[in-house]
Amino acid sequence: MKLYGKSWSRRELEARVGKIEQIAGIKRFVTTEGNEAGVEQIQIRTGAGLSYYITPSKGLDISLAEFHGIPISWQSPNGDAHPAYYDAAGNGWLRTASGGLLMTCGLMQVGASGEDDGERLGLHGRIHHTPARQVTAVSNWFEDEMEMRISGEVEETSIFGGCLRLSRQIRSRLGENEIFIQDEVRNMGFQRCPHMILYHFNFGFPLLSEETAINFKDTSVQARESENSISGYQEWQAPDANYQERVYYHHIHGEPEVQIVNKHFPLHDGETEVQVTLQWSSDTLPKLVQWKMPGAGTHVLGIEPANCHVGGRHKEREQGTLVFLEPGETVKYNLRLILK
Template sequence: MVKLYGKEWTRRELESRVGRIDQLGGVQRFVMREGPEAGQEAFQVRTGAGLSYWVHPSKGMDISLAEFCGIPVSWSASNGNPHSSYYDAEGNNWLRSASGGLLMTCGLSQVGASGQDEYGSFGLHGQIHHTPARQTSYYAEWHGTDYEMFTRGVLEETSIFGHTLRLTRTIISRLGENRLKIMDTVENVSFIPVPHMMLYHFNFGFPLLMEDTIIVLPESKSTSRDAGMDMSRLHEWQAPDPLFTEQVYYHEPLEQQEKISVQIISPSFPVNDFNSSSKGLTVELKWDPVTLPRLVQWRMPGAGEHVLGIEPSNCWTKGRAEERKTDSLRMLQPGETVQYEIELNFKSN
């Protein structure tokens, strides 16, 4: 059964009321035609229950704009969604072509500050957000009583005389559900051990972020990336401040549990413009702490850069060389694979 519009429907009941299920929800492929986005493909996914989002196979299979009932929940950077050909890997130039959006993947062998180590020089946050996917596909079909929507792509970080890391990403949603699941497999296709750093840079923005927004974090050992940072406002938000300097916090969840979760509770999110019985929105991000044992929180209530980053990871953000110094760098052995699964749920209050 599919729950839509306040009741449950069978497949045949829904099919009898529409010419195509696409009227209710599904996946479509688009090609962007102007500006720095020109030539870039994108998949739009609509679940029919309020959630819609755009997946960019030309740019890391990452997710740009996400909306709930037509209202944005993600933050969009001033860059827009420029084609990956604009990417410059030197230093911090990643910032000139990063898209923002709901998800920017950082990795696969480098996350955080640029630098240099025995493997060579590396730029901010690695290459994968700017890597076009191969073997891209999308489809929507009935699986039993569920109508499921899939987008899929394969991304590789490679170098002659270097290493090859392969990321296979599948993003799944269902008709009638305000939920998406990201299923990633990273494989070391090389014949040498390879550093593997992975961080899922989820970016939330206005109007999900308002002065009454509450951020519920897991019970953790928490520290600031930089000395002297204010630790008193981790669970709250504030109005835009053009003089604000970014704050980055590191959280190591204390309790061993099957899933770690973060909730963003927005009492004033304007769902009631569409549904008078709803008061606000709660967004919950859940993941497996076995493969992603760390959480980075990017708090940036600036003007224009008005964004909260919730970032499950297997590393911190000081760069690969620093991870080696602290003996915390994850190494993938030849042929080794690691699987990641992240779920994002949207629920009107």
């Protein structure tokens, strides 16, 4: 493997440490204070600069992510609030959503709250506030490469309602600044079930600055609100207390990729160029939503691959774009985040 500018074998590294976790590895812990008390977290350190926290208590989503100790993700004012405080009605999701690198929205509702088929649905669905089960966190060596893997299942179920299971696996390797997310959603029930999913990636300061560029590969863009211009969707700006959030819909024409570039990323010994690249398969995630919110005290960029837009389930049904899973049917999602 490549580490610290050199190639190493497993035994060469093991000879230089008492325990490999000195360099990289997995650590599980539970927070103890305030509305975060009782929330389980799993820290992943790759040894190459990338560190991030997975939260089994909240859908195996990813909270804080750092590069060489400097944050690249955005944290909401709620922190990693325990899911017991979640209010599913209306916009209650906003009071306990954690932010972090990834919040999963779904599995049967994404976007605006409303009523669909006689059911009242809250903002962005339940899965971000649902604890995972059968969670495993292991480091394995494959010859001279070490892989760190977190996996588990998150279920959204209801008597007389839908029954969907998300099986998630998140992987990184020693010496590499990459995150691989492999998800599978299965309809465990015996009736077809609506399925909406959106991967709400959140980027923040200091990755986002006035010099940051946001590059979209092979997309055309339109503003969700027709009165808004698309001008500036590839740029960032200083915080503005009066800024009103903007949402853009990107139409994907090739293999999707979004790159966030900061040529003056502040490391402890000076500035350097940092690129964060997000890739995924458009076969099952054909939509891309962009959330731009450089408001003072918020200051977040959302890059959101999805199988839907964010008008809510009733809107998708009206448009004839609502995705359904048949009994026993599965769908797979693959995403990759790269830092360099």
